[in-house]
Each structure stands twice: as C-alpha cells, then as structure tokens.
Amino acid sequence: MRKNIPFIKIKIQNEDFDVSDEIKILHQNNTGAIVNFIGVVRGYDEKNNQIINSMTLEHYPGMTEAEIEKIVFESSQRWELTGVIVIHRVGNLKPSDQIVFVGVSSKHRQNAFDGCNFIMDWLKTKAPFWKVEENNNKKNWVSFNENDNQALKKWQK
Amino acid sequence: MIIKYFSWIKEHVGKSEEQIELPDHINNVNELINYLNEIDKKYTLIFEKKELIKIAVNKTYSSFDTNISNNDEIAFFPPVTGG
Numbered sequence: 001m002r003k004n005i006p007f008i009k010i011k012i013q014n015e016d017f018d019v020s021d022e023i024k025i026l027h028q029n030n031t032g033a034i035v036n037f038i039g040v041v042r043g044y045d046e047k048n049n050q051i052i053n054s055m056t057l058e059h060y061p062g063m064t065e066a067e068i069e070k071i072v073f074e075s076s077q078r079w080e081l082t083g084v085i086v087i088h089r090v091g092n093l094k095p096s097d098q099i100v101f102v103g104v105s106s107k108h109r110q111n112a113f114d115g116c117n118f119i120m121d122w123l124k125t126k127a128p129f130w131k132v133e134e135n136n137n138k139k140n141w142v143s144f145n146e147n148d149n150q151a152l153k154k155w156q157k
Numbered sequence: 158m159i160i161k162y163f164s165w166i167k168e169h170v171g172k173s174e175e176q177i178e179l180p181d182h183i184n185n186v187n188e189l190i191n192y193l194n195e196i197d198k199k200y201t202l203i204f205e206k207k208e209l210i211k212i213a214v215n216k217t218y219s220s221f222d223t224n225i226s227n228n229d230e231i232a233f234f235p236p237v238t239g240g
Contacts, residue, residue: 039240057239060163060232063216088239100240120240128213129239130164141165144236 005076006030007083007105010068012059014091022103026083031105035112037120043095045133048140052133057090057099060128064088071122075104078118079111086119088129118155124148158227163234166210169203179227186212187221189231203233211236 083105106112131142193200213232
C-alpha cells in the first residue's frame with residue numbers, strides 16, 4: 001500500500017534557487033533529519049580536457065515532471081519520508097551555478113540519506129534532461145555516463 | 158501524430174517537432190522508424206544505431222515494439238544527462 005509523503009515539491013525552472021529557503025520548508029514538516037544534494041556546473045570537462053564557458057540544459061516538459069514524480073513515489077515505498085523537494089534548472093548556466101536540488105526529510109537520518117541518494121541516482125538516468133556544453137563557438141552534447149547506470153545497482157531489491 | 162526530437166537528434170532533424178499523418182499500415186514504433194527512413198535520408202543517420210535512441214510514447218518510456226496510433230505523441234531522444 002502507498003505510504004504518503006506529507007510534503008512533495010517538484011519544480012523545473014530557469015531561475016536559481018535558495019537552498020536555505022528550501023531547507024526551511026523541509027524543516028516545517030515534523031522532521032528529525034534533513035539531507036540535501038546540490039548539483040553544480042563544473043568549469044572543466046575532464047573527459048575531453050576542455051574548459052566549459054557555459055552549459056545549456058533542455059528537457060521534455062510534462063515527461064520530466066512525470067518521471068520525477070515516479071521516482072519520488074518509489075522512494076516513498078522504500079523509506080518513511082516526511083518531505084521531498086526536487087528543483088532542476090534548465091536554460092543557460094555558467095560554471096559554479098547551481099543545477100539541481102534534492103532535499104529529503106525524515107524522522108530518522110538513514111531514511112533521509114538513502115531517500116536523497118536514491119532520488120538523485122534515478123533522476124540521473126531517467127529524468128529527460130540533456131546538457132550541451134559551450135566552449136567559444138563549439139557545442140558538445142554531453143554523453144551519457146555509464147557509471148550512472150552502475151550506481152543504480154545498489155538499489156536492486 | 159506529433160513526433161518530438163531532443164538534444165543532438167533535434168539538430169540532425171532540424172526541428173524540435175513535426176506533425177505527420179500516420180499511414181494505416183504502421184502499428185508500432187519500429188514501423189514508424191522504417192517509414193521515416195523511407196521519407197528522408199536524414200532519419201537514417203539518426204536511427205542507424207538504434208541502441209543509442211530512447212523512445213517515449215505519450216511521455217512514457219516505451220520500446221521499439223510499442224503500439225502507436227495517429228493520436229499519439231512520440232519522442233526520440235538520446236540517453237539523458239541531467240542532474
């Protein structure tokens with residue numbers, strides 16, 4: 001049977017987000033532990049040995065939100081969580097800009113750690129976002145990282 | 158039928174979406190791909206390595222043998238790279 005998460009917020013947006021605002025929201029919900037992950041634009045492409053001037057993220061509106069909802073729902077089946085916030089930015093971003101926020105609250109820390117890790121691992125492999133790195137006039141669509149598939153193995157039941 | 162393209166696939170096709178009238182004899186995604194390949198060579202380049210392509214039918218992950226009809230929205234895209 002479905003275990004409900006009292007609070008869920010999923011947002012895809014161009015604007016930046018304020019981590020402390022999101023933590024405050026998670027704090028309101030009868031919680032004992034809050035874990036969050038923040039993804040940040042790297043200024044260097046290690047794979048291709050290149051500086052990254054900027055990066056543009058595109059997504060598939062409608063499907064992106066639906067896929068993230070499925071992931072959050074699955075996390076609620078595995079752990080007792082009191083709140084989940086997922087914010088993912090799209091559009092043009094510069095090195096050191098924030099890309100993604102995943103915040104998870106729970107009564108106890110292990111559920112919050114695991115829930116956050118689980119949501120992030122699945123988001124990396126299922127949520128339809130694509131990055132293109134820009135370096136002067138060159139564009140490079142980022143290719144899928146096989147390590148992200150490997151990361152999912154730890155969640156096999 | 159609406160067909161959407163994302164990432165480098167969108168750039169190869171030259172547009173992010175197109176509307177086509179699905180011929181009656183086409184029943185699944187594989188048959189749609191064969192049909193597109195017949196229309197224009199630009200599609201051949203995209204679909205020559207099918208294992209690199211992900212498919213969504215009506216915004217849900219699907220496969221090459223998923224049944225489709227003229228009212229559906231199909232999307233073709235490479236493996237995702239968000240986060």
